[in-house]
Amino acid sequence: MRQSGRKSVRPAAVLRREAFVATVPVAVAALLAAAGPASAGTGGASGVGDPYFPLAGNGGYHVDHYDLTLRYDTGSRHLDGTAVLTARATQRLPRFDLDLSGLKITGLTVDHAKADFRRDGQELVVTPHRTLRQGEEFQVKVVYRGTPKQVTDPDGSADGWIPTDDGAFVAGEPQGAMTWFPANNHPKDKSSYDITITVPKDRTAVSNGVLVGRRTAHGYTTFHWRQAEPMAAYLATATVGKFQVQQYTTRDGLHVYNAVDPREASAAAPVLKKLPSVLEWESKLFGPYPFRSAGSIVDKAESVGYALETQSRPLYDRAPDLSTLVHENAHQWFGDSVSLTSWKDIWLNEGFATYAEWLYSEQHGGDSAQKTFDTLYALPASNDLWAFPPGDPGSGANIFGTPVYARGAMALHELRKAVGDRTFYRILRTWAGRHRNGHGTTAEFERLAEWESGKSLHPLFTTWLYAPGKPNKA
Numbered sequence: 001m002r003q004s005g006r007k008s009v010r011p012a013a014v015l016r017r018e019a020f021v022a023t024v025p026v027a028v029a030a031l032l033a034a035a036g037p038a039s040a041g042t043g044g045a046s047g048v049g050d051p052y053f054p055l056a057g058n059g060g061y062h063v064d065h066y067d068l069t070l071r072y073d074t075g076s077r078h079l080d081g082t083a084v085l086t087a088r089a090t091q092r093l094p095r096f097d098l099d100l101s102g103l104k105i106t107g108l109t110v111d112h113a114k115a116d117f118r119r120d121g122q123e124l125v126v127t128p129h130r131t132l133r134q135g136e137e138f139q140v141k142v143v144y145r146g147t148p149k150q151v152t153d154p155d156g157s158a159d160g161w162i163p164t165d166d167g168a169f170v171a172g173e174p175q176g177a178m179t180w181f182p183a184n185n186h187p188k189d190k191s192s193y194d195i196t197i198t199v200p201k202d203r204t205a206v207s208n209g210v211l212v213g214r215r216t217a218h219g220y221t222t223f224h225w226r227q228a229e230p231m232a233a234y235l236a237t238a239t240v241g242k243f244q245v246q247q248y249t250t251r252d253g254l255h256v257y258n259a260v261d262p263r264e265a266s267a268a269a270p271v272l273k274k275l276p277s278v279l280e281w282e283s284k285l286f287g288p289y290p291f292r293s294a295g296s297i298v299d300k301a302e303s304v305g306y307a308l309e310t311q312s313r314p315l316y317d318r319a320p321d322l323s324t325l326v327h328e329n330a331h332q333w334f335g336d337s338v339s340l341t342s343w344k345d346i347w348l349n350e351g352f353a354t355y356a357e358w359l360y361s362e363q364h365g366g367d368s369a370q371k372t373f374d375t376l377y378a379l380p381a382s383n384d385l386w387a388f389p390p391g392d393p394g395s396g397a398n399i400f401g402t403p404v405y406a407r408g409a410m411a412l413h414e415l416r417k418a419v420g421d422r423t424f425y426r427i428l429r430t431w432a433g434r435h436r437n438g439h440g441t442t443a444e445f446e447r448l449a450e451w452e453s454g455k456s457l458h459p460l461f462t463t464w465l466y467a468p469g470k471p472n473k474a
Helices: 026-034 262-272 275-286 322-330 347-363 369-377 402-419 421-434 442-453 458-466
Strands: 061-073 078-089 096-099 104-110 116-120 123-127 137-146 158-163 168-171 190-200 204-206 210-217 220-232 239-241 244-249 255-260 293-298 338-340 438-440
Touching: 104 116, 104 123, 190 204, 204 220, 204 255, 244 262, 255 262, 255 275, 262 293, 262 322, 275 293, 275 322, 275 347, 275 421, 322 347, 338 347, 347 369, 347 402, 347 442, 369 402, 402 421, 402 442, 402 458, 421 442, 442 458
Parallel strands: 061 190, 255 293, 338 438
Antiparallel strands: 061 078, 078 137, 096 123, 104 137, 116 123, 158 168, 168 239, 190 220, 204 239, 210 220, 244 255
C-alpha cells in the first residue's frame, strides 16, 4: 500500500552462522499455521492470534477456493452476494467462524445441508449439521445481501467496499475483505478465487487475475474473473465504475488489463505506458513475475487517500506517478506472492516496495539509493521517521506509518552495503523464489541473508528493525 497523504506523510524521496533450511513446502506450512489457536473439541478459534488484529482470520480450517457471485446496483448501492468456500478442516470442527461485517445472511449451508449460524460482531459463527473431521474437505455456501459499509482502520482511514460517484473502490488492507464477502481474513490463509460480478451495462467490474468471461443481457453486464495463484483475502478487489479499458500482451507473453476512469485517463496514460518496462526491470531484479496477468485500476477516488497492491492488478485512487507504479508492482513479489504471517512484519511488504522505488530511481537517472538514505538520515531524532521501529510497529495504527516504509527501506540499504550488490540481489531473488505463493517472516529473511552472505547480520537487523529511536550509523 502507498498512501497519498492520509495515513502517513513521508518525505517526497520515499513516496510510498547457522545453516538455512529451505522452506519448500510453504503451502503446507501456511495451511497448518492458518489453523491458529483453538480449544480442543470446541471448534475453530475466532482469530489466528495476530497481535495487532486479534479477530482477523479464523482457526481450524484452510480455504482452498472462493467462488464469489456478486450483483451490485450502483444507484442504490445494494449488493447481492453468494459465496461458496471450498475448505479443509485442520482440526475437528463442531463449529467454525467466518469474518463478515454487516450484510444480511439469507441462507447458509455446509455440504448442501442447512447450518445454524449466529452473528457476533465481525464473526459469523457457523454450526454445521454434523461435526467436521480433521482433514475433511467441506463446502460452505453463504447467500447475503445489503449495503456494504466500509470499516475504519486503527489509523482512521477507510478500508473495504468504499462507494464512489460511479461505483465502488474496493480495497481490503488490512481488514476490508469482510465488508463484501465472508472470509478467512488473514494473510496466513491464501486461496484461489473465481469472482463473478454483475453491474449495470454502462459500468465495468474489475477484479484479480484473468478475465475469463463477459456477457451482457437485460441491461446488465457480468464479468467473470479468475485468480488461480493463491491470494490473501485483503488483496481481492471487485472495483466498479465507468472505465476505459486497454488490453494487450507484453513481449514476454504477459496479459495486461488496464481500467482507467476517463477523468484520470490523460494524467495516467504516460505512466501506465511504462508498466511493461517496469515489470521487465523488476523481473530482472526479483525473479520471474509471479502471476499470469498484470495491469492497473485507476479510479477517481481522491478521498480514499491511498493506492493498494491488489494482486495482479494494483488499484489507484487517482492517476499514479511513476514511483507509485513501481512501488505497487514491486508488491506483486513482496507482499502478494510472498505474504505475511503477522501484520507486525509488514516492513517485509512496504520496506521492500519502497526500496524498489529507490533502486528504480538509481538505475534510471535519478537520485542514488545512497543519496536518498543520506537525506533521510539527516532528519532529526524528533522526526516521525524515528517514532517506532519498523520490525514491530507496536499496533495496527502504525503499520502504515513512515518508519515501516522509509526506515524499512533504510534497513535494506544497510544490508546491501554490508553484503555487496551481487549478494544483496541474490538474496532478494532467492527470497521471492523460495517463498513464491507462500509466506515469510523477518526471522526467515535474516537467516537467508546470513546464509547467502556468510556473515553475522543480527546486529544490523536489530539496529535497523527493532532498536527504538534514531540508529547510529555503522
